[in-house]
Structure formats: structure tokens, C-alpha cells
Amino acid sequence: MSLKLYNTLTRTKEPFATLVPGQVRMYCCGVTVYDYCHLGHARSYIVWDMVRRYLQWRGYEVQYVQNYTDIDDKILNRAAQTGQDWQEITQIFIRAYAEDMARLNILTADAYPQATAAMPDIIALIQRLEEQGFAYAAQGDVYYAVERFPGYGKLSGRSLDQMEAGASGRLEPGEQKKHHPLDFALWKAAKPGEPSWESPWGLGRPGWHIECSAMVHADLGAEIDIHAGGSDLVFPHHENEIAQSEAVLTSRLARYWMHNGFVTVGDEKMSKSLGNFTTIRQLLDTPLPVLGGEVFDPMALRLFVLQAQYRKPIDFTEDAIAAAQHSWQTLKEGLLFGYEYGGSLQWPDRNDPDFGNPANMRIPNPSEAVQRFEAAMDDDFNSPGGLVVLFELAKELRKEGNVLTHQGATPTASDTLKSQWQTLVCLSQVLGLAAQPDTAKSSEGLSDQAIEALIEQRQAARQAKDYGESDRIRDQLKAQGITLIDQAGGGIRWHRD
């Protein structure tokens, strides 16, 4: 089997073939840093992280670059509103972005280029476009001449005529500087009081799309393998990037264009302008009634995202939150199986310092589970299909764990369980799903001896048919996080929750 992925440019699933065998150069359009990230951003970056991890799993060396747009109208507006310096704003939200992504277990990029640090590259590119007749200066601004680029519209699948007709009602007056209504700014002349940079056209700052063209080239080279982003970037952002880059390149900008679907609320796109957004930190930090007052687990958020195919919309609802949290609980129990039962199963490496680290696991290859996982993921990163395998493994392990807890032993071979667990841990890691045991719990509360003593009291009460007393003791233990298991033969086992 080989990997196929959906290319927005061709609107088909294509076999994945990189420019340099074994290497993937991937660029993902990052955020404009003027506010906290919402769930739409979370989905996008979780998806691209999953893609990156899977490519690595498949043996590719992946170079992953993601930019920060740190100069833009929205940043300046925000600064004007709050009275802060605009660079203070960008610093705050770059830090917030990093924090949010770390909580979601998103790997850090190999580079995070920033527009303000790429000014020489940006200016050089605009100059080159101007020299070759793809751009023209007008009163300190520089515009891209869309009519000069024959392929304009190829990514979004539309023609200039169509777009002009569609946009005719919306074209701003006062844009006489443009030769064609769809020409877009590469460089904007400085307005009084705004930050600006020296350029051949006077003081100014870059337009939105040019930074990515310049930074992709600077950090990854002429033709990259994957260029990714949200569906809302197809037009105009990525269309314009293609126009800018390919006008001066002898190659394509990117071999594959990938776009993720939206997070919706009531089937409407979650977005800043609609005001229907929930920020990542708001969701993860607020106890929720649907979760019985618990906080939503970041891994459950990751699961929520990966349970839908990345190109399809996902609706953000209370039901979905609860389902994802519960699903994560199931998966988590499977992931913790080795920590919980590795000792009683006498796994020799149980006490190794890096026990549970997927990097050190050698799972049986090619096991049936791995094959099914890869078959799903090879088909345009079908993570819901891949999760099926994880859930089957996790449920099987959970069952085995319960048998061990309730009966003290299981007929299943220890080696079999170990390999199932390792497979689960490794494949989960490919999706960025990981759980660590809670080391604090066993040392808190009642001592083992105190618990055993209470259990004996309860047994005595039960034999005397004093069920009021026996239930009282059971409730007392329950309140302290101790669950009793009355076994069929009259024996009692217990565990801390």
C-alpha cells in the first residue's frame, strides 16, 4: 500500500511522491498573532501535526515550517484599541499560541519564520515581480497584476471573469490605483503613525500574501512538497501565493495543497467575524456541566478533532464534547494498561526509567493492527479509520485489565498483552494521543492497612446481615476514592479510583 492524499489543486487523491525521496518539506500557514486561538485553529494545527507525525511514521524525514504573521491591520487595530505597543501584542500572542499548542501535544515546528524578520526577502521578491512585469507601483503601493499570470485561479477553480462578475457589487470605490479589480497589494505605503520599513517604493509594509511566498522560499526552497492550511485560505491567500511565487519560479510552489475543513457551531463556520468562537484555553480551563463539572481534557479535544476526516466539517456541540471526553477515557485506560498491570504481569522492563516510551518500543511488524491502521491512514489520512484500531486495542486491554482486577489473573499470555499495549501506545503516538500515569494517587488518603481493616469490619457486618453498617463503610471508602469489588465467591478486591 502506498500513501495517497487529496490535492486541492487537482481535486483528486493522488499518490504521494516527494521531490526528494524520503524527505518531505512542508509549510503550514500559521496564525496572525493578534488574539487567542480558537477551536478552528486547534483543529487546523492538530490535523497538520497528525499529518506530519504520520509521514514520520511512514519513514519520511519531515521538515515542517509554520509562520507567524506579525504585521497586519488586525494587529495594529488591536494595539490601537488596547493602547499597547503592536509588538507587545504579537509577543503576547506568539507565547499564547505556543502554550496552547503544547497542551494539545502538537510538535514544535522546525522553524517559525516571522514576517517582520523577513523584510529583505519580501522586498527582493516584490522587486523581482516588478522587474518581470507581474507587479506595478502606484503611489507608494505595489500591486500584483493578476492578468499577467496565466494560471490565476487554478487552485480555487475559478476564472478571473467569474470572480470579477461575482465581486462586482463589492468592489471598493477608491481602488482606482489598481489596474484590475482583483489585483492585490504586495506592498502598502505607510500611513502616519504606523510601523513601516524602508523599501524602493518608500516607507511601507508588506501585503498579507507576500510574506508566505518569501518565507517558504527562504526556509524550504523553490519547490516544496506540501503546503497546508485551512480551507478559507484557498482563496485568496494560497491562490495569491501561487501567483507570486510561480511567476518568478521555474517550478511549482508546492506539489500538494492540503486544506482542512472547518469547525462549525450550529452548522455555521466558527469564526472571529461571526463571534461564535470558543478559544482553546477557554474550553480547556472551564469546568463544564456536560462533563459533570470536569474540565475538558486536551487529549479529548485532540480526539474530537481526529474523529472526523480532516476535510469534513465538524460541529462543535455539547454532545460531541461529552462523547469525546468519554471516548478519551476509554483510550486512556488502554494506554495506561502497562503502567497499571505491567507489574502483576511480570514484564521485565516494568521499572525501567523510560518504560512506556514509544521511541523504545519495537512492536511486531507487520501486525494485523498496524496494517489496518496504515491502510486507513494511507487513504488521505483517514484518522477516524485509524482510531478504530486504537479503540479495538484499548477496549481489549481494558477488558483484560478488568479481568486482572476482578479475578487476579487472566488466561491471556503476558507477551500477547504486552505487544498489544505497545502497539496501542505506538499507534496512538502517531496521532499525538498520549497518557501518563498519575503518580500521586497511590500515596494519598488512607493507607492500605486502614483500608483492609475497614473491609474486614464490613465483612463482619455483612455476615451479621447488618447491611446498614456494611453499606456505610462502603460509602465511606467510596467517598475517599476507594472502590470495593465484591466477587462472586465472597472475596473482596479493591482499588483506588
Added chain:
RNA sequence: GGCGGCAUAGCCAAGUGGUAAGGCAGGGGCCUGCAAAGCCUUUACCCCCAGUUCGAAUCUGGGUGCCGCCUCCA
């Protein structure tokens, strides 16, 4: 108006020609003094109509409904 996408159980979601994966939620049973935990078990003819085919959720045509992009946006 132009272009694109989606429609599968209560909810979410795979499946692109051979009679429906998985998750969540729910039902039933076993066990129990009662519970809890656990174990076992169970729940769909795939938006509508017509067509192609031995056979379609899957292909074709026509409907209906919803969404996205065309303006900043992951």
C-alpha cells in the same frame, strides 16, 4: 449569480459495486443482600425519485435540504 462540498442508527463517524467498521449514548441478561464494578448481549436496509447492473449506501441522471469560498479568517 459563479465555483466547490456534504446528506449513513438517538449523537458522532468509516465504508466508493456483493447485502452496513468503530466511538458515545441506550436496551436486555448474568453476578449481588442491595449496589458498584465487571462480564455477555443487543440497536440502521444508508435524504427522495428514476436508471445502469445478476447485484448499489457505493455508478449515472433528476430532485430536495444543508454548508463553504467568491471580503479579513485555520
